[in-house]
Amino acid sequence: MPADLAAPAPPEAGSARPPLSPNALRRLVRDLAERPERWLHRVRLSGEDRWYERLELAQDYEVWLISWLPGQSTGFHDHGGSRGAFTVALGELEELALAGPEHGLTVRRLTAGAERAFGPQYLHDVRNTSPGPAVTLHAYSPPLARMSRYELRAGGLVRMATEGPEQW
Numbered sequence: 001m002p003a004d005l006a007a008p009a010p011p012e013a014g015s016a017r018p019p020l021s022p023n024a025l026r027r028l029v030r031d032l033a034e035r036p037e038r039w040l041h042r043v044r045l046s047g048e049d050r051w052y053e054r055l056e057l058a059q060d061y062e063v064w065l066i067s068w069l070p071g072q073s074t075g076f077h078d079h080g081g082s083r084g085a086f087t088v089a090l091g092e093l094e095e096l097a098l099a100g101p102e103h104g105l106t107v108r109r110l111t112a113g114a115e116r117a118f119g120p121q122y123l124h125d126v127r128n129t130s131p132g133p134a135v136t137l138h139a140y141s142p143p144l145a146r147m148s149r150y151e152l153r154a155g156g157l158v159r160m161a162t163e164g165p166e167q168w
Contacts, residue, residue: 091134
């Protein structure tokens with residue numbers, strides 16, 4: 001984990017609810033995935049980059065719909081201190097994550113129905129290495145305020161940029 005990851009700013013008194021747990025976010029995306037009539041008609045495919053649309057925004061969480069064509073990926077990134085979860089609604093993806101210096105790189109194949117939930121310091125790279133498109137649902141709490149992008153080098157991950165919602 002990079003030492004320079006900044007903790008999210010504390011909420012102002014009375015202005016925000018506590019963040020949802022990773023398991024609560026997992027249930028949220030699972031329940032939504034089981035109701036494709038709420039999101040399937042919104043899916044678009046883009047040959048240039050992953051396509052995404054925010055489906056819900058509440059005070060304490062947000063939900064995103066993302067489509068992936070073969071070869072598209074996020075690159076290594078964090079979630080700016082937010083907790084998160086995602087599920088593969090259609091297709092299959094691959095997730096790369098660093099499990100710490102003693103465990104190295106973990107690669108997971110995620111098929112339709114697979115779910116992942118994570119805490120506020122999680123870094124990963126999600127990619128479509130399959131021959132067909134994929135669709136995922138993602139939830140974050142609190143809503144994303146920033147994300148940092150990283151490059152994997154021999155010595156570990158190096159932060160390359162930090163983005164805010166204006167860059168998404």
